[in-house]
Amino acid sequence: MHQSDQGCLQSQILAYSGSCSASDAISAQSVVKRATCFDTVVHDPETNTLRRSSVGPYAVRLREARERADAVAGSRQHDEFVEVVRRETPWRFKGEKGLDRYLHNVRHHLSHFAPLALSCVDDDIRTVFDFGCGSGSGSIALALIFSDIRCQGVDISPAEVTIGRERAKLFGVGDRCQFDCISPRQALPVPSDAFDLCTCCSVLEYVTDPGIRKFCVQEMARVLVPGGRLFMSVPNRLYPIELHSHKLGWNYFPKLLKARIVGATAWEVMRLAHPHVLKLCSTPLRRLLTPWSNFCLRKER
Structure with missing residues (x-):
């Protein structure tokens, strides 16, 4: 804080x-x-x-960030950004509903991802690492809330990284958000003990190789400062609806995820970060109605 x-x-x-x-x-x-x-x-x-x-000191910043995101959506620069998306990922234009959500993904992150991620952090945030950043919406959302943080993200998709860089410029945070493309087995191109917060949202369910998955978590631990936090979000297998554009065949059980992650490296499980507004309890019925399992892990000192 x-x-x-x-x-x-x-x-x-x-x-x-x-x-x-x-x-x-x-x-x-x-x-x-x-x-x-x-x-x-x-x-x-x-x-x-x-x-x-529930009306706290960051609520004003969050509201202002949402207003900035709404203003960008109606600007001329946004039309230019649409052309970048059209060029890099033409397949997204097959469905207007999916495209609209993709173009307004920063606003979506400000409403859902940011409150959850920040609820896991008690200390100052100066540096953020976005593992599997995609087109950069999560990092950009945090950069809109805090004017003094620097975000760095990596992804294996060159097209998504290109869009992320253009999106950061669109929202005026290009000088504080850096996105790079890496290969699946490549070590993260950052020094150890460099980041206060690491985010990993809707990524691990795509990493089906246990060895690569363990390597990814170990790398996230390496780049975090001692006591740094990892916010992680994965689909809840108990949720009755498949959340992806194609069925992956498996998702993570919440308890199984904790066991796998803690066993992979030196993590301390802080708590489940339930949706802030819904304030869901860990009852079987309400867990069934929660599409994502959200975790806060702390790197042991």
């Missing part, structure tokens, strides 16, 4: 101190330490207690 946001929470607690007991104030301090990026502490006058609220 950024120091300014931490101070925002603390100032709110001090403002409530006149109407709260000492035990409430101590409880509030512990809430601050555990607060995620979209949580804050508010005073309930009816019960005279402090409680956590």
